[in-house]
Amino acid sequence: MPLLFSKKINPYSAYAVWKITETEAHLLDLCHTKPPEMQSAKRLEWMVSRILVKYLCELCNLTFNGITNLPTGRPVLINNQAEISITHSFPFAATLINLRKKCGIDIELERQKMLRVQHKFLHNDEQQYQDNLEILTKIWSAKEVIFKVHGRKNLSFKDEVSLKFDSENNATGRILKSQFEMDIPIRYERVLDYWLCYSI
DSSP states (O other): OOEEEEEEEETTEEEEEEEOOSOHHHHHHHHOSOOOSOOHHHHHHHHHHHHHHHHHHHHTTOOOOOEEEOTTSOEEETTOOOEEEEEEETTEEEEEEESSSOOOEEEEEOOTHHHHHGGGTOOGGGGGGTTOHHHHHHHHHHHHHHHHHHTSOSOOTTTSEEEEESSSSEEEEEEEETTEEEEEEEEEEEETTEEEEEEO
């Protein structure tokens, strides 16, 4: 099975990354749950994400009873208080588990599209990163993570989320919503041509 790697971030959090090369029939044998009707690649991602979450539950000595989604779209474990996050960008899928707090994970390929839409997500404090494709990808990915930690509620990437880089692989995201501020530590890792970004 092409589980690329998994990693314990700390005693209460871990992630896993998978590169999808299997057929749907093979993944169905591993997943044991039929995916909903959707486009083929999405079905593969859906199954792999569940395989990975189950794997992380076992890694953390938790019983896996399946996944459901809140009305906001955030995935949650059934009958378990541990928090999870799921991301996919075919052919990659990744999941994160945290036993203590809400978490977020995202995987992104550097794409020229980031240059075209940067005006929609760059905060005023991030203007120095205009036209830098690598940094723009890292900022977008971090804001996806922050959006997931926040709970997938209304959140403006441009006006209510800012990012400060602490080092090449670490940053601090800040939610600047009216009457609500929150700092979220972020870490980056390179996965082939992709950036993996997650909350710590």
